[in-house]
Amino acid sequence: MCGLLRRRVRQDGPMSADPREPIAEIGFFGPIIEQAIDGVVVIDGCNNVVLFNAAAERLWGMDRSDILGRNVRLLVPEHARKDHDRQIDHNRLGGNDRLVGSTVEVPIDRPNGTRAWGALSLSRTRIGETIYYAAFVKDVTEEVRRREELYLLSLVANETDQAVQITGRDKRIVYANRAFVDLFGYSRDELIGQLPAQLLNGRHTNLQSLTSLDNLSRGLRTDMMEFIAYHKDGREIWVSATVNPVLDAAGEVCNAVCVMSNITETRQIQALQQRVLEAVAREEELETVASLVCREVEAIAPGTICSILMVDREKRLRPLASPSLPAHYSEALDGMPVGPSVGSCGTAAWRGEPVVVEDIETDPLWAPYKELPLPIGLKACWSSPIKLKDGRVAGTFAFYYREKCGPTAWHERLVEACIHLCALAIERHEAKAHIARLAYFDTLTGLPNRSQLGQAIDQRIAEAQREPSSEIALLFLDLDGFKDVNDTLGHSAGDALLVEIGRRLTAQVRPGDIVSRLGGDEFVIVLGNCDSDQAAQVAERVLKALAVPVDVDGMGLSASGSIGISLYPSDSRDREELLKHADTAMYEAKNAGRGAFRFYSPGMNEQVHERLVMVGALKESLDAGHLQLHYQPQILGETGRLLGVEALARWHHPQFGQVPPSRFIALAEECGLIEAIGEWALCEACRQMAEWRAQGIAVRTVSVNLSPLHFRNSRLPAIVAAALEASGLPPEALTLEITEGVMMDRCEATLATVEAVAGLGVRLSLDDFGTGYSSLSSISTLPIAEIKLDQSFVRDLQSDKNARAVASAVIRIGQSLGLTVVAEGVETEPQRRFLQGLRCHAMQGYLFSPALAPKDLVSWLQRQDPGQAATEVAAVA
Known part of the structure; x- marks a missing residue:
């Protein structure tokens, strides 16, 4: 068509001078050009557009009325106009036009902002002195887009870190990207046409997985798998593969695309983690x-x-x-x-x-x-x-x-x-x-516990059995009075003391010996290759080490202990029996006065058995109401008249007879019955006082001893109030005696209990003053109404000037603080006269009367002054 156009133009003469008019003879071809699929653009010698058909209008998105007669630069994208102008100038100066006779793709920017692409073929002809260009432009926008998409896809496939292989209908590789080549070490030429199962197979490969790569083309599903493949040089490579089938227009599988990831490092870490x-x-x-x-x-x-x-x-x-x-x-x-x-x-x-x-x-x-x-x-x-x-x-x-x-x-x-x-x-x-x-060590002291101790003893016994002459000594230590530390100073002070005791015990033994804490205040020391003399030496060192005061919260506490010793093999060849015998010997040392050690002897078992029987009997007697209260009179120092009585527990047992209070009270403290006995004594004393008053036998006040444990019990005020209410006794008729340890208790709860009891109107008496840790500040700040001078000072008044000095000081302290002072243990007339000389307020002791049963106390009152009972009744009334 272009050739015909050029020939007719040459035969029929020059074109019209008006650029908006069609080229001469164009009317003959006009319908053909107008209906052409491709865009046709003709420019004259001045680079003005003289022809712009309908296809060109669609391609550029512009109407020909806006284009004809205007410079062709209008159709060129702005970014390409400089190059276009240089090319035009080059052509006008006679240079070779590289575009003529060739086809190039050019961008076309439309007024609506979209871009199209055209495949441009350029023809040139001369008419007279004028050169005309006819551009035939085919719309290739979709082809360019598809090509760009394919290019981007090829970038994704070739530049990704994932290895990609594509197999054809015959299951052989038709494509492999760069990552696949790098991963397995084969060139593309070596890969194309190979079966993956043959190419990647090795000694540890899961053939089922590789076979799946080949057979997937028979199915329509996506498959994922992990397996060991092999590099060209034989190295193992763990691979994670995802395979997708590709279907043709008929729905048949034509290709399979496999994307592989190198998971060797991940698998190595997983294997490492699994083994560890x-x-x-x-x-x-x-x-x-x-x-x-x-x-x-x-x-x-x-x-x-x-x-x-x-x-x-x-x-x-x-x-x-x-x-x-x-x-x-x-x-x-x-x-x-x-x-x-x-x-x-x-x-x-x-x-x-x-x-x-x-x-x-x-x-x-x-x-x-x-x-x-x-x-x-x-x-x-x-x-x-x-x-x-x-x-x-x-x-x-x-x-x-x-x-x-x-x-x-x-x-x-x-x-x-x-x-x-x-x-x-x-x-x-x-x-x-x-x-x-x-499981094996005490959490407080860090010492071996009972379980570890058992293993240690068994080990020492096994070692001794290999050496027949070897002996083992077990030292069973129980601290004396440790319960008072807990009850008065609190458990934190007790714990601190236990830790220090453990440290001191460890310092007294050899490196191979064992120091164990069984629990509470009980310790066991195991001495290997040790005879009785050496065991005694260790026991003496331990007792001396314990006697050194321990600083607890700024207070120096002196500890003592009772030690029982058993020997292997003379006492037993069994671990449990050795411990039992040492425990038995420890109680013998405690009964002997404490702060001592004793070796086990067979006769001690009878004593232990007797102790167990007595504990059971005491509990039975308490439950059955077989304990009794006796009452010792307290006499006014100036008049000799009755001030009050102190209630003292007595136990007469059908089998054991009259059991001394020093024995069964200590037994009650050890077995945990002391609180129950104290509550019974409180209720019984109130009941007896109410009965006497109902009979017209008036006693001003009764004193009842309570242990430190009672004052650590927040229920004590309620217990006292209930006893008073049940008996109808006024609170001022009751005096509760407390130990100095309670006064030194820094626990806020204990001090609050003391205040609450005093708040009921009950009098508080400080027992055994001067033998413990009391301070004047405690006496002056707490609700104490009475102090009792301990009998140890009264006993030595005639022979010990220090005792006389202490007694004088205590009485003066009481007088200066407005407190009643009661001297205990008065047994001789010189003692009474000395105390009277100091104006001691009251006394009690065998000089006046022992503790008496209730009916005997009434008889005693009548013998002392027949009119006193009536006088007391009148005074109370």
């Missing part, structure tokens, strides 16, 4: 687990040398595992303190963050220590802290390198996994050790 976790689950020793981590890492990360260090409680490095480092290197690190400039590991532990040193020789962190790694070829070190869940740095994990370098991304992944595994192993180790401590 299995070792932890088997409860392997921490050192074994740490060595396993190092060996596994060095196997999958060639060129690295691993080291794991622990950080102890004193912030010092302790080698745990470094199988590839010389022994002398680890030994040099042992005990090194962490710090801000202590190599890589010490600094990482100090900072709590990784430390990378790429050149040990020049890095200042290694300046003081570089003579250790450099001679053995270690040039770089990267250390990371091992942190536990609580944030504590428990150790470090380090990579050493024989080249000056830092960690790779693969090494970073490895270390991240390893520090978590190490933290898990350490936490499991510490938890196991903690459980062992709970």
Whole structure:
């Protein structure tokens, strides 16, 4: 068509001078050009458009009325206009037009902002002096878009890190991207036409997985699998593959696209984690687990040398595992303190963050220590802290390198996994050790407990059996009066005392001996290869060590203990019997006056049996109401008249007869019956007082002894109030005697109980004043109405000037504070006269009367002054 156009133009003469008029003879071809599929644009010698058909209008999105007669630059994208102008100028100057006779793709920017593409073919003709260009432009926008899409897809396929292979209908490879080539080491020429199952197969390959790659073309599903494939050089590569079938127009599988990821590193880490976790689950020793981590890492990360260090409680490095480092290197690190400039590991532990040193020789962190790694070829070190869940740095994990370098991304992944595994192993180790401590060691003192003690005794017995002449001594220690410390000063003071006792006991034995705490205030010492004389020497040292005062909260406490000793094999060859015999001997030492030791003898078992029987009998008597109260008169010093009575418990048993109070009260304290006895005495004394008053036998007041345990019981005020209400006794007729230990109790609850009891109107009397820890500040600040001068001072008034001085001081203190002073244990007339001379308010003792049964007290009153009872009744009324 273009040729015909050019020929007709030449035959019929020049074109019209009006650019908007069609070229001469164009009318003949006009309908053809107008209906052409491709756009046609003709420009004249002035670069003005003289023809612009309908297809061109559609392609450019512009009306021809806006184009004809205007410069063709209007159709050229703005960014390409400079190049277009240079090409036009070049052509006008006679240069070769490279576009004529060829087809090029050109962009077309439409007024609506969209871009189209056209395949442009250019023809040139001369008419006279004028050169005309006819451009035939085919719309190739969709083709360009598809080509660009294919290009982008090829970029995705070829530039991705994922290996891509495509197989055809025959299951053979028709395409492999660059990543596939790099992953397996084959060139594209070597890959094309191969069956994947044959190409990637090896000794450990799962053939079923590779067969799935080949057979997938028979199905329509997407498949995912993991398997071991092999590099061209024979290396194993773990692969994760996703295979998708591609269907043709008929719905038949024509291709299969397989995308593969190299998961070798992930699989190696998973294998490492599995092996380590299995070792932890088997409860392997921490050192074994740490060595396993190092060996596994060095196997999958060639060129690295691993080291794991622990950080102890004193912030010092302790080698745990470094199988590839010389022994002398680890030994040099042992005990090194962490710090801000202590190599890589010490600094990482100090900072709590990784430390990378790429050149040990020049890095200042290694300046003081570089003579250790450099001679053995270690040039770089990267250390990371091992942190536990609580944030504590428990150790470090380090990579050493024989080249000056830092960690790779693969090494970073490895270390991240390893520090978590190490933290898990350490936490499991510490938890196991903690459980062992709970199972075998006393949590308060850190000494072996009963379970550990049993194993230790069995071990010593086994050792002694191999040496027939060898002996073992068991020392059973029970602290004297420890319960009073807890009751008066509180359990925190008692705990502090126990910790110090444990330390002192440990200091008195040899390194191979065992000191154990059974519980409470009981300790057992096991002395291996020890005869009776040596055991006695140890017992004496222990008692002397206990006698040294212990500073607890600023107060000096003196402790004493009773020790029972049993010997292997003379006393028994059985562990339990040895402990039982030592316990029996301890009670014998306690009964002998405490602060002493006794060796076991067979006769002691009878005494222990008797004690157990007496405990049962005491409980039975208390439940059956067989205990009694006797009442000892308290006499006014000036008039000799009755002040009141003190209620004292008495126990007469059908089998044991009259049991002394010193014996059964101590027994009640040991077996936990003392509170029950105290409550019974309180209720019985109130009942008896009410009965006397109902009979017209008036006694002003009754005193009842209570133990420190009562005042640690917040229910005591309610118990006292109930006893008074049940008997109808006024509170001022009741006096409760408390020990000095209660006065020194710093527990707020105990002091509140004392105040609450006094608030009922009940009088409080401080018993045995001068023998304990009382201070004047306690007496002056607490609601005490009476103090009792202990009988130990009264007994020695005639023979001991110090006793006379103490008695005088106590009486004067009471007088100055407005307190009643009652002297106990008055047995002689000189004692009475001395106390009268000091104007002691009241006295009690055998000089006046022993403790009497209720009916005997009435008789005693009548004998002393027949009119006194009536007088007392009148006074009370």
